[in-house]
Amino acid sequence: MHFEFSEEQLMIRQAARDFAQTELKPGVIERDEHQKFPAEQVKKMGELGFLGMMVPTEYGGSGMDAISYVLVMEELSKIDASASVVVSVNNSLVCYGLEKYGSEEQKQKYLVPLASGQKIGAFCLSEPEAGSDATSQHTTAVDMGDHYLLNGTKNWITNGGTASTYLVIAQTDPSKKHHGINALIVEKGMPGFTVGPKENKLGIRGSDTHSLMFTDVKVPKENRIGEDGFGFKFAMKTLEGGRIGIAAQALGIASGAYELALEYSKQRKAFGKTISDLQAIQFKLADMATQIEAARLLCLKAAWLKDHDQPYAQASSMAKLYASEVAMRTTIEAVQIHGGYGFVKEYHVERLMRDAKITQIYEGTSEIQRIVISREVLK
Numbered sequence: 001m002h003f004e005f006s007e008e009q010l011m012i013r014q015a016a017r018d019f020a021q022t023e024l025k026p027g028v029i030e031r032d033e034h035q036k037f038p039a040e041q042v043k044k045m046g047e048l049g050f051l052g053m054m055v056p057t058e059y060g061g062s063g064m065d066a067i068s069y070v071l072v073m074e075e076l077s078k079i080d081a082s083a084s085v086v087v088s089v090n091n092s093l094v095c096y097g098l099e100k101y102g103s104e105e106q107k108q109k110y111l112v113p114l115a116s117g118q119k120i121g122a123f124c125l126s127e128p129e130a131g132s133d134a135t136s137q138h139t140t141a142v143d144m145g146d147h148y149l150l151n152g153t154k155n156w157i158t159n160g161g162t163a164s165t166y167l168v169i170a171q172t173d174p175s176k177k178h179h180g181i182n183a184l185i186v187e188k189g190m191p192g193f194t195v196g197p198k199e200n201k202l203g204i205r206g207s208d209t210h211s212l213m214f215t216d217v218k219v220p221k222e223n224r225i226g227e228d229g230f231g232f233k234f235a236m237k238t239l240e241g242g243r244i245g246i247a248a249q250a251l252g253i254a255s256g257a258y259e260l261a262l263e264y265s266k267q268r269k270a271f272g273k274t275i276s277d278l279q280a281i282q283f284k285l286a287d288m289a290t291q292i293e294a295a296r297l298l299c300l301k302a303a304w305l306k307d308h309d310q311p312y313a314q315a316s317s318m319a320k321l322y323a324s325e326v327a328m329r330t331t332i333e334a335v336q337i338h339g340g341y342g343f344v345k346e347y348h349v350e351r352l353m354r355d356a357k358i359t360q361i362y363e364g365t366s367e368i369q370r371i372v373i374s375r376e377v378l379k
Contacts (some may be wrong), residue, residue, distance in 0.1 A: 005067070005071070005368065008064075008068070008070060009067060009068050010371045011073060012064065012068045013068075013070060013071040013072065013075060015048065016050070016071065016072040016075035016076055017075045018081070019044070019045070019048065019075075019076070020075050020076050020078060020079040021046055021079070023041050024038070024041055024076065024079040024080040024083055025079050025080075028079060028080045028206075028348075028351075029345050029346065029348070029351070031080075031082065031205075031206040031355065032205045032206055032345075032351050033080070033205075033345070035198065035200065035201075035205045035206065036206055037082075037161075037162060037206055037207070037208045038080065038082060038083045038086075038206055039162070041080075041083050042083065042086050042120065042162075043117070043353060045076075045083070045086070045087060045117065046115040046116070046117015046118065046183070047117060049061070049062035049064075049117070050062075050072055050076075050087050050089045050117075050140035051086075051087060051091065051095075051114070051115065051116075051117040051120070052090070052091065052095050052114060052115025052116060052117065053068060053069045053072065053087075053091055054069055054091060054095070054099075054113035055094065055095050055099050055111065056099070059099065059107055059108075059111050059115055060111065060112040060113070060114075060115040060116035061095065061099075061113050061115035061116070062115075065303070065307045066241075066244060066302075066303035066304075066306045066307045067300060067303045067304060067307060069091060069244070069245070069248070070244065070247075070248040070251075070299050070300060070303045070305065072087065073088060073245055073248035073249055073251075073252060074248050074249075074251050074252040074255060074296075075086060075252065075297075076252065077248070077249045077250075077251070077252025077253050077256065078255055078256030078259070080206070080207075081203070081204050081207075081249055081252070081253055081352075081355040081358075082204045082205065082206030082207040084249050084252065084353075085158055085204055085207050085249060086120065086158070086159060086207070087245075088155075088242065088246060088248075089121070089122065089123060089158045089159055089242075089245075090114060090121050090159070090247055091245060092122055092238070092241045092242040092244065092245040093121075093123035093167070093238055093239070093363075094114055094122070094123055094165065095111060095114055095115050095121070095169060095239075095241045096238060096241050096242075097107075097167060097183070097225065097234060097237075097238040098110055098111040098114070098185075098225070099111055099115075100169075100237070100238075101183075101225050101226050101227055101230070101234055101237075102240060103222075105222065106223070106225065107184060110165050110185055110276035113165075113174070114165060117289075119164045119165060120159050120161075120162055120163045120164065120165075120168070121159065121164075121167065122157050122158060122160055122163035122165070122166045122167070123157075123158075123161040123166075123167050123238070123242075124154040124157050124166050124167060124168040124169060124186075124212060125153045125154070125169045125235050125274060126154060126156045126157070127139060127152065127153060127154055127155055127238075128153060128155055131155075131156075131365075132364070132365055132367070132368050133372045134169075134232070134235060134236075135177065135178040135181075135232065137152075137169060137170060137171040137181055138152055138153075138171070139151065139152025139153065139154065139168065139169070139170040139171065139214065140152055140170055140171050140172070141168075141170035141172045141182055141184055141219065142172070143172055144218075145221075146220070146221055147218045147219055147220050147221055148170075148172070148182070148184060148218075148221070148224070148324065149191065149216055149217070149218060149219075150168065150170060150184065150186065150192075150212055150214045150216075150217040150218075150219050151215060151216060151217070152170065152213075152214050153212065153213050153214070154168065154211065154212040154214075155211050156199070156209060156211075156362070157209065157210055157211070157212055158176030158207055158208065158209055158290050158362075159207075159208050160195055160196075160198075160208055160209060160210025160211070160212055161208045161210050162208045163188065164187065164188045165185060165186075165187060165188075165357070166185070166186040166187070166188070166212070167183055167184075167185060167225070168183070168184045168185075168186045168214070168219075168233050168366060169181060169183055169232070169234075170182060170184060170231070171180075172227070172228070172229070172231075178227060178232040179229045179232070180229055181229065181231035181232040181235075182224055182225075182228065182230065182231040183224070183225040183226065183230065183231040183234040183235065184223050184224055184225070184231075185219075185224075185225065185278050186214075186217065186219055186223070190217050190218070190219070191217065191218070192214060192215040192217040192218075193213075193214055193215075193217050194212070194213045194215070194218045195210050195211075195212055195213075196210050196211035196212065196213060197210070197211075198210055198259055199211075202354050202356040202357060202358075203351070203356070203357055203358050204355050204358055205354075207259060214330070229368055235275045239363055240312065240313045240316050241306060241312075241316070242363045243302075243316040243319065243320040243363055243364060243369075244299065244303055244306065244312075244316045244319060244320075245322040245363075246324070246359055246362065246363045247295070247298070247299045247302065247316065247319035247322075247323040247324070247359075248299050248303075248323070248363050249359060250295070250320070250323035250324040250326065250327040250356065250359035250362045251292065251295050251296055251299050251323045251326075251327070253290050253327045253330075253331065253352050253355055253356045253359065254288075254291075254295065254323070254326050254327040254330040254331065255292050255296075255330075256348075256352055256354070257327075257330050257331040257333075257334035257349050257352045257353070257356075258285075258288045258289065258330055258334065260334060260338075260347070260348055260349055260352075261284075261285065261288070261333065261334040261337040261349065262276075262285060263276070263337065264337060264338055264341075265281050265285065265337055266346075268339075272308075281337060284333050284336070284337060285337075287333075288329075288330045288333055288334075290325045291329065291330065292326060292330065293320060294326075295319070295322050295323040295324065295326045298315070298318055298319040298322055298323065299319045299323060301315055301319070302315035302316040302318070302319045311331035313372060313376065314373055314376035314377070316375050317364070317369040317372040317376075318365070318369075318373055320359075320364065320369055321366055321370065321373065323359070324356070324359035324360040324366060325366065327356035327359050327360075328353075328356045328357065328359075328360060328371045330356075331352045331353035331355075331356045332347040332353060334352065334353070335349050335353055337349060
């Protein structure tokens with residue numbers, strides 16, 4: 001077993017760390033306060049190659065491995081989870097699905113600009129009545145011969161207003177249930193496609209989350225990904241990799257809060273000494289550090305399995321389940337260590353606590369992760 005990172009992996013981690021400190025940190029509180037999408041920062045992340053990290057260079061990507069992706073996600077998420085979720089969705093849910101299952105024509109037309117950061121993508125699975133139960137798709141794609149007629153509503157779509165390319169999961173043949181679902185590539189601007197208002201969220205407030213409405217949208221047949229009826233399998237396979245990204249995001253939120261709490265504990269004085277000298281605080285820090293390290297190893301194992309083309313569904317679900325729960329526990333304790341200062345925005349930890357919650361919900365709730373894990377261990 002080798003726990004060392006390669007020189008390239010260390011370099012990309014440092015690049016992400018430097019970018020987070022110099023580009024994401026200034027203005028992050030204001031963006032959160034005003035729900036401002038980090039458009040300028042996302043453009044720069046695209047220029048750095050962060051939006052198509054695992055896509056081969058011939059398709060505009062950086063040609064890196066999943067471990068590098070985890071390292072970048074952790075560093076970005078320490079500072080701004082609203083920015084890092086753009087990286088996660090574009091890499092794991094959009095670029096991966098197109099690279100793995102798209103046709104050559106689809107890759108040239110859509111993957112290249114997405115992987116190179118020229119455009120942003122969105123993954124459209126959730127609906128008002130189909131979140132955790134992804135088989136209950138009410139969005140329909142009726143086969144009209146040379147095109148599909150798309151109707152329905154999608155909810156909670158990250159990058160909903162800023163994306164230009166949308167991977168939409170829709171039901172074509174209800175009699176076949178999940179075997180009758182297709183994945184379609186929809187472009188912004190197609191007649192009948194409208195973007196709803198931005199959601200006013202608890203956390204990741206800078207992230208661009210919208211509902212999408214489709215009314216008789218004509219989607220060309222060549223925009224279907226894979227064979228007829230492949231959509232549900234496409235969504236599930238794509239989400240397996242997506243969970244690595246969100247697990248790494250949760251890890252970053254946790255480690256960012258821990259680093260702030262550790263630094264603050266060495267500065268704050270109470271009862272004639274720094275609070276880091278108090279055993280009550282020392283034990284909190286010890287638990288935080290141990291749980292974060294365990295979460296990090298779960299994330300890296302899932303990424304390693306993916307890099308080596310080994311089954312990683314169970315590993316990615318374990319990583320997301322555990323890292324998201326560590327993120328919640330750690331951020332709550334970080335606020336506690338800061339005391340009253342933790343309750344105000346300028347110290348960052350209250351924002352990290354709010355951001356942490358979504359990692360237990362999106363791309364499969366903690367309850368869904370337990371279903372996935374239990375099915376795997378019971379096989």
